[in-house]
Amino acid sequence: MKAIVCKKYGSPDVLELSEVEKPIPKSNQVLVKIKATSINYGNLVLLKGEPFLARIAFGILKPKYVIPGGDIAGLVEAVGKDVKHFQPGDEVFGDLSSCGWGGFAEYVTVPENALAFKPVNLSFEEAAAVPMAGVTALQAIRNKGKIQSGQKVLINGASGGVGTFAVQIAKAFGAEVTGVCSTRNIDILQSIGADHTIDYKLKDLKELKESYDLIIAVNGYQSISTYKRALNPNGNYVMVGGSGAQLTEAMLFGPLISLTGNKKMCSMLQRANQKDLIFLKELIEEDKIKPIIDRCYKLSEVPEAFRYFEQGHAQGKVIITV
Known part of the structure; x- marks a missing residue:
């Protein structure tokens, strides 16, 4: 599969579009075919390794998580034998920041508690803006x-x-x-x-x-x-x-x-939480909140998307379509 790979800390220029092995879900994991993802401040920290204290979690000398990307929205392609709430074909969205990142890719495996069913009134791009x-x-x-x-x-x-x-x-x-x-x-x-x-x-x-x-x-x-x-x-x-x-x-x-x-x-620091994600899903389906999207980029354009995002002037979210 194709994925954005980050092997060293630095500017968006260190991000490379590469071919990597497609993951296989473990017994408690869900394999998601990613349709869209988005950029957050945490992605900048993971890219640059700044502030330096963040490297305690992300890797001292080089990134521990080679494929960045936290927010995802996509389709369940396969599930492990112990997964209870999702099945192939389900439309889902979620936050990977507490389970290894990996959202800037065509596929990712995640624990089911990192996911929720996608709001029915949102596109994949809109859903990826939320988590x-x-x-x-x-x-x-x-x-x-x-x-x-x-x-x-x-x-x-x-x-x-x-x-x-x-x-x-x-x-x-x-x-x-x-x-x-x-x-x-x-x-x-x-x-x-x-x-x-x-x-x-x-x-x-x-x-x-x-x-x-x-x-x-x-x-x-x-x-x-x-x-x-x-x-x-x-x-x-x-x-x-x-x-x-x-x-x-x-x-x-x-x-x-x-x-x-x-x-x-x-x-405060945000903590990924499935119950909060479900709460937001309900607010969205009640038309009480909606994501605001500034720009969409392709997976191959992730470095360009980061250069725009780090300027700090985005109106709402910057989305990556996969």
Whole structure:
């Protein structure tokens, strides 16, 4: 089969389209013929080996996982004898980040608990946009943010992969949502239900007069003190992504602020979770959320797709069709 192979850390130029052995499912595994996959921030970490601490999980000197790719959508081609919930022909989607990656390929074998049935109202390309970004947004808003209906939510970086899901998930929970983005993305946020928008090119968040019950920081950089000022008493701040400085501040000062006051400030890492994937599937089939896709590339164009993605200006998700 064809697959994108990464044998050393570096730029997108180290990615090669190669012929590799088609995998055979073990007794508890599902063989999936991949129709589409997508790019997430975790794929950049796996490609570059940065930040360096990530190499503890991904391989110190070279990538432990030779075929990158976390999100997949495709068809079940075969199942092991102990697989209970899937059979050949099923349309599925899933997140491979906790079971060896391998999504940038024509086939992959995965444990069945990494998969869920694909939403019936999505194409394979749309379904491949959902797992990592959608679950990240869900876990940030529901699990860490403790969202309640009627709350006011601010999402900084609202037009990217995680951000567009965060806006819609917060709305599905009954929140009043303000999205922060650049001028060219205002229309996207309005189309997915944002109640208010802030163009960060025209308004500095340091000048915010509004306050919020929950703030989700997905992209860019704002000081943790800026976010703290914008929180209501008993409000929650969750750092999902952004600059290295934003991550450092959330990890170092977030716990201290949380211990010394009534505002809670934390960072989070997404954890692949089948129940959360099924929860998102149900929201999608109820037309409460939908993936936003910026561009689609072929498997042979993965290096080009990475070069575009790492610029940080994607409107929604970047998809790879297989």
